[in-house]
Structure formats: structure tokens, C-alpha cells
Amino acid sequence: MLSIERSIIDAIVAHARRDHPDEACGVVAGAIGSDTPTRHIPMDNAARSMTFYEFDSMEQLRVWREMDDRDEEPVVIYHSHTATEAYPSRTDVSFAGEPGAHYLLVTTREPDSEEIRSFRIVDGVVTEEPVRIVEAGVDPHAVQSYMFGQSPATVDYECSDR
Amino acid sequence: MAIEVRIPTILRSYTGGAKVVEGAGDTLGDLLSDLDSRHAGLRGRLITDAGALHRFVNVYINDEDVRFLGALDAKLADGDSVTILPAVAGGAFGFAAAAAISQHSGTAAARAAVAAR
Numbered sequence: 488m489l490s491i492e493r494s495i496i497d498a499i500v501a502h503a504r505r506d507h508p509d510e511a512c513g514v515v516a517g518a519i520g521s522d523t524p525t526r527h528i529p530m531d532n533a534a535r536s537m538t539f540y541e542f543d544s545m546e547q548l549r550v551w552r553e554m555d556d557r558d559e560e561p562v563v564i565y566h567s568h569t570a571t572e573a574y575p576s577r578t579d580v581s582f583a584g585e586p587g588a589h590y591l592l593v594t595t596r597e598p599d600s601e602e603i604r605s606f607r608i609v610d611g612v613v614t615e616e617p618v619r620i621v622e623a624g625v626d627p628h629a630v631q632s633y634m635f636g637q638s639p640a641t642v643d644y645e646c647s648d649r
Numbered sequence: 650m651a652i653e654v655r656i657p658t659i660l661r662s663y664t665g666g667a668k669v670v671e672g673a674g675d676t677l678g679d680l681l682s683d684l685d686s687r688h689a690g691l692r693g694r695l696i697t698d699a700g701a702l703h704r705f706v707n708v709y710i711n712d713e714d715v716r717f718l719g720a721l722d723a724k725l726a727d728g729d730s731v732t733i734l735p736a737v738a739g740g741a742f743g744f745a746a747a748a749a750i751s752q753h754s755g756t757a758a759a760r761a762a763v764a765a766r
Contacts (some may be wrong), residue, residue, distance in 0.1 A: 510740055539741075540740050582705055582738045
């Protein structure tokens, strides 16, 4: 399962809408091993195409080095399909080179609604996974504790479903 | 002659999990052959049957994409650092990929021309 903050999903959708009808692409980095995407990095689509996307190789080197320096990895690699469903194409599968990443697809074919789906792609095998959108400000790993003596009206008790 | 080579996650099964390995060679092609003698199979993941650098990987010498340096003929010197990354690409239509790839080589040539100026 992919857990991702609503604000990051909103930023990805906004990027996809902005570049429509061309495909948009990018990365969400997170601490190595955390499986938690935290830093959204929109990338240029060097192909500038409605049916193909490709990271610019020099931009990719810079971003991958930056992740390395910050002990991060690409937790999510996303792109948009602008006229078809959010499902990996054969091209997506043949290129998928980050076995640890969640491959997030968003389709912008409908003007008013987005379809967002996530996949693992390992050795050419595509496995869809659920996407859980976490509201901002809630640490999904935090242990919820009830703070005695505080009014519930002033404490945010919203939490994840774990 | 030692050249540091950074290996991406997906290829670390060939290097016993190592993130960085060392190799030797006067060109990128020589280096990959040298690496393959100790990390059998690695070269085959980077080079096509036709003997060209694979489309699915990006290889850099220091800060340059080797596609602009002569690909497998790119010259190496002692102390150079080689980085291998999986190319991140894809898109909606499988059959459109070929067209996009040929478009890409056009782009690469144009960028090389700009760099040469």
C-alpha cells in the first residue's frame, strides 16, 4: 500500500493539469527505508509528448545525487496519462528500473476528476496496490495519546486508521 | 587505474549488494568489460545485443551524460567517477515509444551541438 499526504497528491495533480495535454512526471523522495514520500520534485518531461515521458538525464543526475546526499530514495515515481486510464503501459513496464518505488499514475483525461492509482513494477510484473491518502499534519506512524487535561475542542485527534 | 562506479539498486544483485565498485579501462566500453569479469552479467544489463548502450540506463562520467561523450567510446581517466542510473521513462502508448526514442536522439544531437558551441 502507498500512504501519501493529501497535499502531495494535490501538488501532483496540479502538475499533471498544468502540463496537460503533455504527460507530466516527477518524483516524491522520502527517507531511505521509510516508505514515506515527503518531498515532491516535479521533473521536466524531456520528451514533451502526449504519449511519452522521460526525465531529462542531467536533471535526473542532479536530483538523484541530492537524494543520495540527504539519505533519501525515490519512494514515488509518478507520471500522467492524458487520454487513457491510469494503468502502466508496456512502455512503462519495460522502463521501470526502481523496484523499490511506488509507480503512481494519474490520468487527466476527464477535465473535472482524476483517477490516481499506484503500482509496483518488479521484473516486468505489475501489481496494483491501494493508495491511502493521509490528511496533512498527521504522522501516520505516531502513537496516538490522549492528553489528559486538555479540552478536546483544542486538540486535533484526527489520526490514521492503524 | 581506478575508476569509481556507482551502481543503482536494481543492478546491485550483480555486485553483491555493493553501491560503489571500482574498475579500470581507457574507455567506458573497456570499463564495463572489466567490471563484467568480476560482476558477471552486469555488462549485459547495460549493453544491447547490437553492442550499443542500452536505452533503459543513463551512464554519466563525472557530471556528463556519456551520450554526449561518445557513449561506449567515451574516454576515462584515473580518478573519474562513473554513475549508472536507471532511465526514468514511459508513457501511454507502447507503440509510440519507438517514435519518441527517435525524437530523443534528435534532441540529444541538438543538445550536443549546443554544448559544442
